[in-house]
Amino acid sequence: MLHIILNSLARRRVQSLATVTAVTIGVAILFTLYLLYLRLSLGLDAGERRLGADLLVVPASTIVEPEALLFTGQPYNVYMGKDIGARIAAVPGVRRVTPQFFAQTLNETCCTLTGATKLIGFDPTSDWLVSAWVKRMPGETLADDQVLVGSGVQGFSGQDATILKKKVRVARVLEPTGTTLDYSVLMPIDAARALTRKVSFFQVFLGQDRAEDLVSAVLVDLDDAADRTSVVRAVERTGNVRVIQASEVLARLKHQMQVHFTVMTGGAALAVAGAIFQLVARFFSLAWERKGEWGLYRALGATKGDLKRLIVGEALVLTAVGIVPGLALGYLGNTLVLGLLQKEKAFPLIEPSGRAVVEGMAGLGGIFLLVGLLATVIPARQSSRIEPSSAMALADIDG
Numbered sequence: 001m002l003h004i005i006l007n008s009l010a011r012r013r014v015q016s017l018a019t020v021t022a023v024t025i026g027v028a029i030l031f032t033l034y035l036l037y038l039r040l041s042l043g044l045d046a047g048e049r050r051l052g053a054d055l056l057v058v059p060a061s062t063i064v065e066p067e068a069l070l071f072t073g074q075p076y077n078v079y080m081g082k083d084i085g086a087r088i089a090a091v092p093g094v095r096r097v098t099p100q101f102f103a104q105t106l107n108e109t110c111c112t113l114t115g116a117t118k119l120i121g122f123d124p125t126s127d128w129l130v131s132a133w134v135k136r137m138p139g140e141t142l143a144d145d146q147v148l149v150g151s152g153v154q155g156f157s158g159q160d161a162t163i164l165k166k167k168v169r170v171a172r173v174l175e176p177t178g179t180t181l182d183y184s185v186l187m188p189i190d191a192a193r194a195l196t197r198k199v200s201f202f203q204v205f206l207g208q209d210r211a212e213d214l215v216s217a218v219l220v221d222l223d224d225a226a227d228r229t230s231v232v233r234a235v236e237r238t239g240n241v242r243v244i245q246a247s248e249v250l251a252r253l254k255h256q257m258q259v260h261f262t263v264m265t266g267g268a269a270l271a272v273a274g275a276i277f278q279l280v281a282r283f284f285s286l287a288w289e290r291k292g293e294w295g296l297y298r299a300l301g302a303t304k305g306d307l308k309r310l311i312v313g314e315a316l317v318l319t320a321v322g323i324v325p326g327l328a329l330g331y332l333g334n335t336l337v338l339g340l341l342q343k344e345k346a347f348p349l350i351e352p353s354g355r356a357v358v359e360g361m362a363g364l365g366g367i368f369l370l371v372g373l374l375a376t377v378i379p380a381r382q383s384s385r386i387e388p389s390s391a392m393a394l395a396d397i398d399g
Contacts, residue, residue, distance in 0.1 A: 016318060018278065019278055019279055019318050019322070020318055020321050020322040021322070022274060022275040022278035022279065022322070023275050023278075023279065023318070023319055023321075023322025023323060023326060023368060024322045024323075024325050024326040024329065025271055025274075025275060025326070026271055026272040026274070026275030026276070026322075026326065026368070027275075027322065027323050027326025027327060027329075027330060027364055027365075027368060028325075028326045028327075028329035028330040028333060029268045029271050029272065029330070029333075030268055030272060030330070030364055031326065031327055031329075031330025031331065031333075031334070031360065031361070031364055032330045032331075032333040032334045032337065033261070033264055033265060033268055034330075034360045034364070035330070035331065035334040035352070035357070035360065036334055036337055036338070037261055038352045038356055038357075038360070039338065039349045039350060039351065039352060040257055040349060042349075042350040042351075042352060043176075043349045043350045044250065044253065044254055044257070052128065052129035052219065052221075053129065053219035053220055053221055053246060054220060054221055054222040054228070054245070054246060054247070055219070055220035055222070055231075055232065055235065055243055055244065055245060055246065056217055056218075056219060056220070056243075056244040056246060057084070057088060057217060057218040057219075057220060057235060057241050057242070057243055057244075058078055058080075058216070058217045058241065058242050058244065059078050059079065059080040059216075059240065059241060059242065060240045060241055060242045061078065061240075062076070062078045062242055064076055066244040066249040074118070075102065075103075075104035075105075075116050075117065075118040075119070076102060076118075076216075077102060077103065077104065077202065077205040077216075078102065078205070078216050078217075079101075079102075079205060079206060079209070079214040079215070079216055080214065080215060080216075080239070080240070080241065081209075081213060081214065081215075081239075082099060082213055082214055082215045084215070084218060084238060084239050084241065085097050085098075085099050085215065085218050087238040087239060088218055088220060088235055088238055091231060091234045091235055091238065092226075092231075092234070093222055093223050093225075093226030093227065093230065093231040093234075094220055094221075094222060094223070094226075094231065094235075095221045095222055095223045095226075096126070096128065096220075096221045097126070097218050097219065097220050097221070098122070098123050098126040098127045098128065098129070098218070098219050099123050099126070099189065099215035099216075099217070099218050099219075100120055100121060100122055100123075100189070100215065100216055100217045100218070100219065101120070101121035101189045101192045101193055101211070101214070101215055101216050102118065102119065102120060102121075102192075102216035102217070103118075103119040103121070103164075103192050103195055103196050103202065104116050104117060104118055104119055105117040105119060105163055105164065105185070117153055117183070117184070117185055118180065118183060118184040118185070119163065119184065119185050119186075119187065119192055119195070120180075120181075120184045120185070120186045120187075120192070121186075121187055121188060121189035121190070121191065121192025121193060122186055122187075122188065122189055123188075123189045124141075124142065124188055124189075128221070129219065130148065130181075130186050133148060133172060133174055134148070136172075142171060142187070142188060143169075143171075144187075144188055144190065144191040144194075145166075145167070145168050145169055145191075146168065146169050146170075146171040146187070147161070147163070147168045147169070147170060147171065147185050147186060147187045148170075148171060148172050148173075148174055148185070148186040148187070149161075149170050149172070149173050149174065149185055149186075150173075150174050150177075150181050150182040150183050150184045150185070150186075151173060151174055151175060151176045151177075151182050152176075152182040152183045152349075153182075153183060153184070153185060163185065163195065164195045164198065164199055165198070166195060166198075168187070174186075176350045176351070190212075193211035193212055193214075194211075196211045197211055220235065228245070232245065275322075275368075276371050279315075279318070279319065279371060279372060279375045280371075280374075280375040311376045312373065312376050314376075315372040315373060315375055315376045316369065316372055316373070318372065319368050319369050319371070319372035320365075320369070322368070323364070323365045323368055323369070326364075327361050327364070327365070
C-alpha cells in the first residue's frame with residue numbers, strides 16, 4: 001500500500017509539491033508565533049513575580065516609557081538628590097524603600113561586555129530585591145569588585161570582566177527574571193558611583209553634583225492595607241519626581257502584547273486558511289479526476305476499504321511531509337525573531353521548557369493531520385461508489 005501511495009504522489013509531483021509547500025508554510029508561521037508568544041508570556045509572568053516593588057520613583061525629567069525602565073535593558077542616565085529616599089519613606093503607607101544608581105558600560109572600548117549595558121548600583125543595607133540572590137552566595141556579601149550579571153547580558157566569559165576600565169569578578173549569573181535585571185549588571189551602589197567619577201561621559205548628566213549625593217530611582221514597597229492612590233499622590237508631593245506603578249505598567253504591556261498577537265495571528269490565519277484550502281481542494285478534486293484509476297484498482301481486486309486507505313494514506317503522507325520542515329522552519333524563524341528582540345532588549349523573554357515546545361509541536365502536527373483526514377471525507381465516500389466496470393468506461397487513468 002505504501003509503495004502505491006508513494007508512486008501515486010510521485011506521478012503528480014507538481015500537485016504534491018504545492019500541497020506540501022502550503023502545509024509547510026502554515027505550520028512554520030503558526031509555530032513561530034506559538035514559540036514567541038510562549039517566551040513573552042513566560043517573561044511577563046516572571047516579571048510580575050519578580051518586580052519586587054509596587055512603585056518606581058524616578059526624576060520628573062525622565063521621558064522614557066515606564067515599560068523601558070521596568071522590562072528592557074536600555075541604559076538611562078537620570079539622577080536626583082538622594083535625600084528623596086528619606087522623604088518617600090516617611091509617607092504613610094510606605095513599608096520600605098531602597099535607592100538605585102544607574103550607569104552604563106558605554107561601548108566595547110571600555111568593557112568586555114557587548115554594547116552599552118545598563119549598570120545598576122543597589123544599596124546592600126536597604127535592598128530586598130537584589131539581596132535575595134546575594135544571600136544565596138557563599139558569605140552572603142558582594143565585594144566592591146564583584147558584580148551580578150543578568151541572564152541576557154552578553155560579551156563576558158568566565159569569572160572576570162572589565163567594566164569602565166575596572167576589572168571585576170562575576171559573582172553570579174542571575175536566573176531569568178523577565179525584568180530589566182536580565183539585561184543589567186548589578187553592583188554595590190558605592191562601586192557604581194565610583195565608576196562614574198572616572199569617566200568624563202557621566203559628568204554631562206551629573207552636572208555639578210557629586211555622585212555620592214545622587215540616586216537614579218527609588219523602589220517603594222507598600223503596606224498591604226495602604227491605599228495605593230493616596231500613597232502615589234503623597235509620593236508625588238515629596239519632590240520633582242515621577243511615580244511609576246509597576247502593576248499598571250505590566251497590565252498595559254500585557255494588553256499591548258495581546259493586541260499585537262491578535263493582529264499577527266489574523267495574518268497567520270490567512271496563510272493557514274490557504275494551506276487548508278489547498279489541502280481540501282487537492283483531495284476534493286480526486287473524486288472527479290481519478291474515477292478511472294480507482295475503477296481499475298477495483299477491477300484488479302481492490303476492495304472499497306483498500307481505496308479508502310489509499311486516499312487517507314496519501315493525505316497523511318502529504319501532510320506529514322509538510323509538517324516536519326514546517327516545524328523546523330518555524331523554530332528557525334523564531335530564533336531569528338528572538339535574536340532581533342534580544343539585540344534590542346525590547347521585551348522580557350524567557351526560554352520555555354522542552355515539554356512546552358514538544359507539546360506545541362505535537363499540537364500543531366495533530367491539527368494539520370486532522371485537517372488532512374477531514375479533507376479525504378468526500379473523496380473516500382465517492383470511492384466507495386466506484387465499480388470495476390468504470391475502469392473500462394473512463395479514460396482518465398493517469399499514465
